[in-house]
Amino acid sequence: MKHLVANRFVILLIAACLFSSVAFVKHRSYQYDFQNPALSIDKRVDDLVSKLTLEEKVSQMLNTAPAVERLGIPAYNWWNECLHGVARTPFKVTVYPQAIGMAATFDKNSLHVMADYTAEEGRAINNESLKSGNRKIYLGLTYWTPNINIFRDPRWGRGQETYGEDPYLTGALGNAFVTGLQGNDPKYLKAAACAKHYAVHSGPESSRHEFDAEISDYDLWDTYLPAFHNLVVNAKVAGVMCAYNAFKGQPCCGNDLLMNNILRNNWGFTGYVTSDCGAIDDFYERHKTSKDAESAAADAVLHGTDVECGNVTYKTLVQAVKDGKLTEQQLDVSLKRLFTIRFRLGMFDPPEMVKYAQISTNVLESPQHKAQALKMARQSIVLLKNQDHLLPLRKNLKKIAVIGPNADNSLSILGNYNGQPSQLVTALQGIKAKLGPETQVVYMKGTDFVGDPSKKPDFTMLADSVKDADAIIYVGGISPQLEGEEMKVSKAGFSGGDRTSIALPEVQTQLLKALQATGKPVVFVMMTGSAIAIPWEAAHIPCILNAWYGGQDAGTAIADVIFGDYNPAGRLPVTFYKSDTDLPAFTDYSMNNRTYRYFKEQPLYGFGYGLSYSNFKYDELNVPSTILPGKIATISVRVTNTGKMDGEEVTELYISHLGLKIRTPIKALKGFERTFIKAGQSKVIHFELSQGDLSLTQADGSMKELKGKIMISVGGSQPDAETIRNKKTVGKTVSLI
Numbered sequence: 001m002k003h004l005v006a007n008r009f010v011i012l013l014i015a016a017c018l019f020s021s022v023a024f025v026k027h028r029s030y031q032y033d034f035q036n037p038a039l040s041i042d043k044r045v046d047d048l049v050s051k052l053t054l055e056e057k058v059s060q061m062l063n064t065a066p067a068v069e070r071l072g073i074p075a076y077n078w079w080n081e082c083l084h085g086v087a088r089t090p091f092k093v094t095v096y097p098q099a100i101g102m103a104a105t106f107d108k109n110s111l112h113v114m115a116d117y118t119a120e121e122g123r124a125i126n127n128e129s130l131k132s133g134n135r136k137i138y139l140g141l142t143y144w145t146p147n148i149n150i151f152r153d154p155r156w157g158r159g160q161e162t163y164g165e166d167p168y169l170t171g172a173l174g175n176a177f178v179t180g181l182q183g184n185d186p187k188y189l190k191a192a193a194c195a196k197h198y199a200v201h202s203g204p205e206s207s208r209h210e211f212d213a214e215i216s217d218y219d220l221w222d223t224y225l226p227a228f229h230n231l232v233v234n235a236k237v238a239g240v241m242c243a244y245n246a247f248k249g250q251p252c253c254g255n256d257l258l259m260n261n262i263l264r265n266n267w268g269f270t271g272y273v274t275s276d277c278g279a280i281d282d283f284y285e286r287h288k289t290s291k292d293a294e295s296a297a298a299d300a301v302l303h304g305t306d307v308e309c310g311n312v313t314y315k316t317l318v319q320a321v322k323d324g325k326l327t328e329q330q331l332d333v334s335l336k337r338l339f340t341i342r343f344r345l346g347m348f349d350p351p352e353m354v355k356y357a358q359i360s361t362n363v364l365e366s367p368q369h370k371a372q373a374l375k376m377a378r379q380s381i382v383l384l385k386n387q388d389h390l391l392p393l394r395k396n397l398k399k400i401a402v403i404g405p406n407a408d409n410s411l412s413i414l415g416n417y418n419g420q421p422s423q424l425v426t427a428l429q430g431i432k433a434k435l436g437p438e439t440q441v442v443y444m445k446g447t448d449f450v451g452d453p454s455k456k457p458d459f460t461m462l463a464d465s466v467k468d469a470d471a472i473i474y475v476g477g478i479s480p481q482l483e484g485e486e487m488k489v490s491k492a493g494f495s496g497g498d499r500t501s502i503a504l505p506e507v508q509t510q511l512l513k514a515l516q517a518t519g520k521p522v523v524f525v526m527m528t529g530s531a532i533a534i535p536w537e538a539a540h541i542p543c544i545l546n547a548w549y550g551g552q553d554a555g556t557a558i559a560d561v562i563f564g565d566y567n568p569a570g571r572l573p574v575t576f577y578k579s580d581t582d583l584p585a586f587t588d589y590s591m592n593n594r595t596y597r598y599f600k601e602q603p604l605y606g607f608g609y610g611l612s613y614s615n616f617k618y619d620e621l622n623v624p625s626t627i628l629p630g631k632i633a634t635i636s637v638r639v640t641n642t643g644k645m646d647g648e649e650v651t652e653l654y655i656s657h658l659g660l661k662i663r664t665p666i667k668a669l670k671g672f673e674r675t676f677i678k679a680g681q682s683k684v685i686h687f688e689l690s691q692g693d694l695s696l697t698q699a700d701g702s703m704k705e706l707k708g709k710i711m712i713s714v715g716g717s718q719p720d721a722e723t724i725r726n727k728k729t730v731g732k733t734v735s736l737i
Contacts, residue, residue: 032071037353041343048073049335057331058317060338061301063274063309064137075135076342078274078307082143082181082191083161083417084114084551085373086122089138091361092422093121094369094552098415098480099147100529101380101548103163103573104610106650107674108176110376115180117369119191123359127351141345142192143181144241144274145417148174148227149202151530151574152594155586156203157483157497160529160549161417164573165595165607167223168669171230178235183356188346190356194239195231197276199258200224201243204586205486205497209278210286212246215589218663221701223591229267238271238341242305244279251287253279254296259303272337275300277309292316298325306334365422370553377550377557379648379674382570383611387542390521392564392613393471399440400473401466402428403515404508405449406527407475415529415549416480423552427475427525430555434563442466449479451507453492459514467518473562474515476508477526480549501580502533509536516540525558531576538604546572567613567647569674571717576605596718597665608652608669608717614643614679618651618715621730626737629705633689637714637730639675640682649716650674651685657696658709658733664696667718687714694736709733 030036034048048071052060056068067075081087084096096102096114105111122141129139148170151159163170174195183190200213200220215224231237240263242253252258253275263269283289283296290296294316300308301317308314321328346354363369383391393400406412408428414420425433432441446462466472478499482489487497493505504526513536515522523543526532527550537544545568547558560566575596577583582601584593591598596607620638627633639649653671657664671687694710695703713719715729723729 035072035348037349041340044343044348045336045339048339049332052335054321054328055318057328057335058314061307061314061317061331061334062311063307064311074347076347077135077137077140078142079309080122080138080140080143081417082118082122082145083147084415085118085419086125087138087417087419089125089419091125091128091364093125093419094365094373095414095419095421095424096373097377097380097551097554098160098529098549099162100151100160100164100573101550102376103169103173104382104546104548104570105376105379105674106169106571106672107379108172110372110379111173111176112180114372114376115177116183116190117372119181119183120359120363121369122191123356124361124363127357127359128361141189142194142239142341144194144196144239146174146177146193146195147197148195148231149197150223150227152202152223152589152591153583153586154502154531154574154577155499155583156530157205157487157499158203158485159574160415160480160483165575166573166597166669167226169573169672171227172672174227174231175235178231178237182236182238185355187344188354188356189238189341189344192238192341192345194241194274195228195237196241197243198228198240198252198263199243200247200589201245201252203498206495207587208244208486209282210246211587212249213589216699217701218697218699219589219591222665222697225262232263232267232269238344240269240271240273241276242273242279244276244282246287246289251279251283251289253305254283254289254299254303256303259305264304270337272306272341273304274307275305275309280305280308280313281310283313294320294323294325301330301334302326306337373551374553374556377553378560378566380548380550380570381557381561381568382546382572382609383561383568384544384546384605384609385538385542386611386613391523391543391562393523393562395435395439395563397439397470399442399469400431400435400471401469402431402441402443402473402475403446403462403466403511404475405445405447406477406479406525407443407445409479411481412479412527413550413552413554414480415551416484421552425553425555427473427547427555427558430557430559431473431562433556434559442469447507447511449482449508450491450493450505453506457507457510459511462511463514463518466515467520469520471521471523472515472518473523473525474512475525475527477504477528477532479527480529483529498586499530502531502577502583503580504532504534504537512537512541523562531574533577533579533604535578535604546570564613567645569610569612569648569650571608571610571650571652572605573607575599575603575607578604597668600666606718610650610717612643612647612649614641614645614647616640616649616677616716617642617727618730619727621714621732623712623732623734626735627694627710628737630691632691633694635687635689635712635714636684638682638684639677641677641679644679646676646678648674648676651714652717653687654713654719655689655694656711656713657706658711660706660708662696667713705736707736710736
């Protein structure tokens with residue numbers, strides 16, 4: 001009873017404080033209307049913009065916006081990042097798995113929680129920085145995340161920043177991230193997300209500043225735009241970043257179709273648009289679509305690019321207005337969008353009115369946040385092969401050899417666009433911590449990532465030194481030291497941040513061959529941000545795990561899976577092809593024979609693939625025999641864990657349109673759920689297919705439901721003969737009438 005009374009007192013006290021602060025605001029006098037929190041944001045923004053001079057307006061359209069001291073407007077830097085945790089900050093923060101690893105979780109809820117925790121840490125950093133007047137880069141609340149470009153080609157070094165190759169998966173996970181990051185307060189944003197890079201952007205890095213993407217209208221609407229549509233229309237993302245490249249002859253940041261027609265007019269986007277950094281300079285320096293900086297700046301603003309990441313081209317807007325290339329009122333449109341975001345973030349209101357302004361640095365690396373990082377690292381791991389159920393290994397083995405360039409590499413687990421945690425766990429550290437003192441763990445790097453292609457490696461001595469081990473764990477793959485954004489890297493298989501070959505570097509295959517020849521069990525733990533072709537390994541190595549770049553607790557998660565303290569359930573968000581010959585030209589943006597939706601051959605490992613230590617059986621699929629136009633189709637399936645180990649299962653729903661003469665995907669993901677199911681237990685999983693899910697993209701970009709037969713398949717992976725035979729996938733043909 002005492003606790004109840006105390007709780008009521010606290011609630012009443014908080015209510016009284018809020019009432020008094022609101023009353024204070026209501027009766028306080030202000031020098032300018034924009035300072036008055038009692039007015040609507042629209043009125044406050046209109047008032048503020050009306051008081052700026054032309055020169056001040058232009059200064060506010062740079063990512064480093066200076067203070068306007070005469071009006072009491074503080075400086076603000078728009079550029080911040082939080083791809084998988086707050087990035088590039090001087091504070092110690094929680095680092096989650098790289099985006100491609102988070103995509104492998106196939107868990108919308110985990111993405112939503114992670115983004116909420118990230119916004120919480122970002123708010124704490126911003127609040128603490130403001131106390132000391134620090135308003136520098138990477139301390140603000142406008143995060144240029146997520147990257148929802150379609151990972152169409154595994155050679156793209158920045159594909160690791162995306163949620164994979166599928167528009168539906170990318171849109172669903174991106175939506176979960178945005179809504180988690182921005183919060184659910186009716187007035188204030190917790191943080192502001194930004195969907196990038198709009199649009200038709202996915203390498204090569206070496207030519208991104210001048211490349212003109214050429215694709216059909218069908219591919220534009222079927223592949224490259226759906227995720228952006230989801231985030232803009234459904235998730236209400238605060239910002240969009242336009243890409244470096246051109247599309248249909250116009251730079252993306254000055255593109256009639258993308259910026260004016262689709263984003264602003266068709267989708268009704270009212271948020272702000274930022275250029276990618278230096279992209280407006282490219283108008284006249286690389287694309288040659290503008291004769292000079294002044295023309296480029298005017299062109300970008302007239303196409304709705306509100307803020308320039310850069311400090312050169314938009315400064316010419318003052319002269320552009322004087323020269324009549326655009327009006328000051330046209331600048332006002334951008335200014336109002338920018339200041340609306342800042343007001344929605346509570347930057348012009350007393351801190352006591354903004355609940356997020358109360359968050360302290362105590363939340364940084366909190367136990368809940370660290371637990372979420374570990375959870376997602378576990379969830380992201382994909383078991384690709386487990387011959388003879390070799391995994392999980394016993395913990396009481398006498399000797400284990402841990403070998404490979406990623407075994408003790410802290411840079412690889414952190415990925416790129418990352419923050420720095422106080423503590424991190426590599427694979428070697430995680431394995432050592434997992435095992436008792438009776439198990440000897442020996443470590444050797446063995447090789448670097450690519451070796452010397454001019455020399456044939458000899459791993460005889462290394463293999464001889466570990467042939468008495470009970471098991472060999474090889475931790476290899478590639479690294480963000482080799483793939484990423486516009487990097488100065490030139491090594492065999494890698495160039496400028498991209499990959500010239502998707503094959504596992506030959507030196508690593510040679511080392512694995514030597515280790516396999518010892519006759520001891522070999523577990524291959526692969527770290528990567530993209531698909532790697534491993535045909536020899538898939539045929540000869542008994543156990544293969546894909547661990548991506550797993551974040552601060554990657555090593556713990558890897559050890560948990562290897563030794564059976566966690567049952568893996570991750571799924572591939574990209575197709576793992578067999579070789580380079582499976583791929584069209586890197587510069588070809590057409591989706592012909594790309595990704596699981598249009599690839600006509602047999603991949604090494606398909607999109608959505610992933611094994612478990614348990615077995616899951618699918619039956620009792622309930623699907624309506626006919627679906628009426630415009631109606632929602634309700635579908636259910638029973639999933640039973642027939643194994644001996646509790647675990648999660650990712651249930652995937654695919655549809656295929658049968659017998660149509662127009663272009664359609666071979667199959668397309670339209671639903672997924674990650675569910676925990678105890679051994680011996682059954683659960684019924686439900687899906688709803690909307691009109692949009694059942695519609696097909698037409699050549700002009702419109703969506704239309706077409707009469708005919710549709711195959712609806714539900715299972716733990718894509719449907720094929722083997723999964724259907726083993727009851728891991730079930731399907732039915734229905735009529736759309």
